[in-house]
Amino acid sequence: MDARALLTVALGVLLGVFLLAFPDTAFRLRALGRAPTTGRGRYGSENPAPGWVRWLIRFFGVVCLAVAASILLG
Numbered sequence: 001m002d003a004r005a006l007l008t009v010a011l012g013v014l015l016g017v018f019l020l021a022f023p024d025t026a027f028r029l030r031a032l033g034r035a036p037t038t039g040r041g042r043y044g045s046e047n048p049a050p051g052w053v054r055w056l057i058r059f060f061g062v063v064c065l066a067v068a069a070s071i072l073l074g
Contacts, residue, residue, distance in 0.1 A: 019061030
């Protein structure tokens with residue numbers, strides 16, 4: 001296995017674990033670099049992600065881990 005494949009696996013595992021462990025943080029990162037639209041509160045102080053969004057983010061984390069595993073085993 002070459003270095004590019006190992007790097008791909010490592011990044012896939014890191015992203016997958018991050019999405020599984022911290023779905024609210026991943027949800028808040030979508031607004032990184034944008035100005036607040038409501039004009040109140042500090043950056044990142046909005047409500048946490050709804051339940052279905054957390055599960056969707058976790059699903060993408062599992063997909064990242066599955067792709068990394070298939071590259072590693074394939």
